[in-house]
Amino acid sequence: MGLNAAPTAGGEGFLTTTVNSVANWGRKNSLWPMPFGTACCAIEMMGAMMSRFDLSRFGAEVARFSPRQADLMIVSGTITYKMASVCRNIYDQMPEPKWVIAMGSCTCGGGPFDSYAVVQGIDEFLPVDVYIGGCPPRPEALIDAVMKIQKKIDIEGAPIV
Amino acid sequence: MSGFTLEQLSSRLGSHIESSSEFRGENTYFVAPEKISEVLTVLKEEFNFDYLVDLTAVDYLGIKSPRFEMVYYLHRFGEQYDENIRVRIKCSISEDKPAIDSVTSLWAGADWLEREVYDMFGIVFNGHPDLRRILMPEDYDEYPLRKDFDVRNREPSKRSFKKALSEGNF
Ligand code: SF4
Numbered sequence: 001m002g003l004n005a006a007p008t009a010g011g012e013g014f015l016t017t018t019v020n021s022v023a024n025w026g027r028k029n030s031l032w033p034m035p036f037g038t039a040c041c042a043i044e045m046m047g048a049m050m051s052r053f054d055l056s057r058f059g060a061e062v063a064r065f066s067p068r069q070a071d072l073m074i075v076s077g078t079i080t081y082k083m084a085s086v087c088r089n090i091y092d093q094m095p096e097p098k099w100v101i102a103m104g105s106c107t108c109g110g111g112p113f114d115s116y117a118v119v120q121g122i123d124e125f126l127p128v129d130v131y132i133g134g135c136p137p138r139p140e141a142l143i144d145a146v147m148k149i150q151k152k153i154d155i156e157g158a159p160i161v
Numbered sequence: 162m163s164g165f166t167l168e169q170l171s172s173r174l175g176s177h178i179e180s181s182s183e184f185r186g187e188n189t190y191f192v193a194p195e196k197i198s199e200v201l202t203v204l205k206e207e208f209n210f211d212y213l214v215d216l217t218a219v220d221y222l223g224i225k226s227p228r229f230e231m232v233y234y235l236h237r238f239g240e241q242y243d244e245n246i247r248v249r250i251k252c253s254i255s256e257d258k259p260a261i262d263s264v265t266s267l268w269a270g271a272d273w274l275e276r277e278v279y280d281m282f283g284i285v286f287n288g289h290p291d292l293r294r295i296l297m298p299e300d301y302d303e304y305p306l307r308k309d310f311d312v313r314n315r316e317p318s319k320r321s322f323k324k325a326l327s328e329g330n331f
Contacts, residue, residue, distance in 0.1 A: 081318035082298050085325035116305050116314055117297070125322075 023160055027071070027097070028153040031060040031146065034070030034094060036087060038077030041104035041136040045076045048139035055139075060146050067093040072149060074142070075126070076103035080117045088125050097158035101145050102128045105135045165237065165246060170208060174200060189249040194231070197252050198262040201233065205267050210235035210248070213268035216275065218254075218282045222308035227255040229284060233264070254284060263289040281306035300324060 033055075037045055049055045049063060064070040067090045079087060091100070102122050105111035108131045110120035122128060129152060130145045167188055171178060177200050179191040192200045204210045214234035222228055233250040254261055263286035264271045275286045276295040283304035286292055293299060298321035303310055324330075 081315070081322040082296075082325075084322050088326060089329075115312055116303075116310070117318055120315070125326075 020157055020160060024153050024157040027158065028150040029059040031058075031072045031099075031149065032062050032064050032070045033060050033072045033074050033146075034067050034090070035063050035065070036073055036075045036077075036090065038075075038079060038083060039106065041076035041106065044136040044139055045074055045103060045142060048142040053139040053143060055143060055146065058143065058146050058150065067091070068095065070094055071098050072146075073098065073100045073126075074103055075100065075107045075122055076136075078106040078111065078113060079119045079122050081119055082117070084119050084122070084125055087122070091126055099129045099149050099152070100126050101142070101149065102126075102131045103142060103145070104137055105133055107131075108133060111135055165208060165239070165244065167248075170204075170248070173203060173207065187247070187249060189251060192250060192252050194252045194254055194261050197231070197233075197250070198264065198267075200250065201235075201264055201267055204235055204248070204250070208237065209239075210237045212236040212238065213264070213270055213274075214247070216264070216271055216278065218278045218284055220282060220306065220308045225253070227253040229254040229256065229259055229282060231261055231278075231284070259283060260285040260287055262287050263292075265289055280304075283307065297321075298325065 035042070035045055047053060055061065060072065067073075071094065073091055073094065075087065091098070100122075102108050106113065106118070107122045110118050112135070114120070119125070130148050132141045132145050134141055171181065171190075174190070174192075177192050177196050179193060181188065181190045183189070212235070214236050216231070216233050219230045219232065220228060221230060231252050231254060235248050235250065237244055237246040239246070252261070259282070261284060263275055265275065265286075266288065272290070273295055275289055276291075276293060278284050279286060279289075279292055280294040280296050281304060294301060297305065298318075301317055301321050303314070303317045305312070
């Protein structure tokens, strides 16, 4: 990125950059999460979005309950196989590029539920970018995960589609 | 009927009761499975047990024979809502053809409870208006709370999951 600040008044200067880096800069600072909360972890996710922890400070403010308007899926809660097909379907409806956070022990590896109905880690059917351990993780951990996603977008970026 | 006593109940049901037990004020009556709707009708209509608290089943594999036991918890509030009397009705069901009369005609709330028992234990409720699985996927082919089902066996769930994905049927 090159910056040519005009010696006189503002507005005269210009930036040189690439379309990709501007797009990724925009993406990482305005992640729109699709909250997929199915159990207790979802309460902490709500906590992270409310004013005390205020996820919106990092641009991930607008929780979209429509997958078509979201680019970050936060899966928080126990995922059963019956729910897994729904979860995958919703993920498929999200436009590219998209990222996934597995929030809590349940989504990372089944958590306390080693049972016939519970998926032992959502990476069985979803490409997970960031895992957060904890039962439940604290809101700070979710904020940390969002910031890791931002870093990932910054480093890896995503093609313009 | 007001001023309910358990003696009235046992003398009214008489020979329908196979055995009874009492533990810390909880009263349990065993009845024959073919008598269950008759007994529960009497309890509801004559003794005003208006509320079916819960209905569930137990699998006593290797402990008791017949293997299954149905459990009904009934609650009586009393005319002035000052009584709070509970009784527990049990009956055994054999393994080869697990079936019993539905009580949905007595308590509409039994609908989903019976579906859950059907889903988890495979006990069929005769006369149930809509006996489908309620928790597990509809094409699931096991009864997960039966003691001979391995609680960690995820294969049947995976099969239903893959089928739902491939058919786009959620
Ligand atoms: S990880 Fe713990 S808190 Fe989170 S959904 Fe599972 S059981 Fe609930």
